[in-house]
Amino acid sequence: MNIDLKKLTKDLVKLVGKENAFTDKPTSLAYAKDVMPWDVEEHNMPYAVVRPEGSSDISAVLRYANEKKIPVHTHGSGTSLVGLGRPKTNCIVLDMGRMKGLEVFTDRGYFEVEPGFHIAKLRKALAPYNALLPAFPGSELVATIGGVVSVNTSAHAIDATLCKPGDYVLGMEVVLPTGEILQTGTESTRKPAGIEATKFLVGSEGLLCVITKIRMRLIPLPYMKNIVAYYRSTDDILDTVMAMYKKGIPTPMFFEYLDEKSSKVGFEAVGLKAPSGAVAMITISSSTQVGCEEKARKFLEFLKIANPIEAKIVTDKEEWSQIWTSRAEAGNYIYRLGSTFGSEITVRVDKLKEAFHEAQDIILNLESYKGNEFYSFGHIGAPTIHAYAFIPTKDIPTDVKKAVAIEVRDKTEELNVKYGGCGGEWGLTAQRATFLKKKYGEVYYNFLVNLKRTLDPNNILNRGNLEGWM
Secondary structure (H helix, E strand, O other), X not given: OOOOHHHHHXXXXXXXXXXXXXXXXXXXXXXXXXXXXXXXXXXXXXXXXXXXXXXXXXXXXXXXXXHHOOOEEEEOOOOOOOOOOOOOOOOEEEEHHHOOOEEEEOOOOEEEEXXXXXXXXXXXXXXXXXXXXXXXXXXXXXXXXXXXXXXXXXXXXXXXXXXXXXXXXXXXXXXXXXXXXXXXXXXXXXXXXXXXXXXXXXXXXXXXXXXXXXXXXXXXXXXXXXXXXXXXXXXXXXXXXXXXXXXXXXXXXXXXXXXXXXXXXXXXXXXXXXXXXXXXXEEEEEOXXXXXXXXXXXXXXXXXXXXXXXXXEEOOHHHHHHHHHHHHHHHHHHHHOOEEEOOOEOOOHHHHHHHHHHHHHHHHOOOOOOOOEEEEEEOOOOOOEEEXXXXXXXXXXXXXXXXXXXXXXXXXXXXXXXXOOOOOOOXXXXXXXXXXXXXXXXXXXXXXXXXXXXXXXXXXXXXXXXXXXX
């Protein structure tokens, strides 16, 4: 597509103001990047970046883009682990970072927030109202509430305990791909029954709309108790999770794990003695302090089922902070010191152990690269296995990085197909579009294509994500 950048700049300045429209190369390069480990290519470079103030600005940009047939890509924080954040074609990028409004209506039982509000800051802003934000991404310092709701990710939390963020969304303001502004949902704390647009648009991964405001129920903050359990092997943790569901044990809010290698890296990074095996980190929640203490005691008793080396309730806040931070530090290590290629394996609970060992075998026997290492950690109680191929260097050609990413993704996704899983955290388009077809079939995939075409006849919004472009 031949674009007159001078004219494009002039047009966008009219729509959003000179201080909010950019067409210079350094800015374009910054918005072409994301957390994917391969280099930016020319087709990833946006023509322009705009920073809208609200829905009217977004509406104007989308109407203009449809008229000129220029793709538009939405940008929250760029932390997607399946490539949703990187433009797949030259486009106009909508940076939602200016949209950080927040209003808390305690008398109505909800709050309204704009999409650019960072998760960590939103959690802090809700704390004075004794309210829980039901989303816990590892990247919460930079991740935004708009991105969380667009993917409907519960991230580290266990769905069986907290459900999905979308279950607490009462309504939204959105802009459709053709520029119309739509109000959805209700101002009551009782969600609509039957057919209602909110449930279709939450989790639509930016394919069907741009979210400009989210109305979310205020959830009372529960009491919490933390447990750490040290095991001889990851298998013991897998056995524990499978038994938890089989025996109908009330699920915790969090149930994280570090495999043998990850626990050593993570614990040493935070100044703790490296454990001899794998580690589980568990948070129990309840609406009352007495109930929470009782649930924690019973869960601690349940953990004996797999004969841990040690399991205890951690009451010291500093000790728990170090233990919990070790999980993030293990991830920081493999992402910072080399090239890392991840997976999201969320299989049927009774197949958890089989899936883990098959994933390990896949990662250690790649065809696209020899000599990589295997690390695994994640939200095992959800259940989610993150199996990582780690190459201790960043000096790898882009074509090799892409080949490794595709092989890891495709082969681990086969486990989701084989064992009845899907994925509860990262979204299902962009790099996972091929899995979407394998999992649900062509009829299902074409249903999504036709739905998008109905709302986005020119395929303007986030072009390439549903197609699976890289």
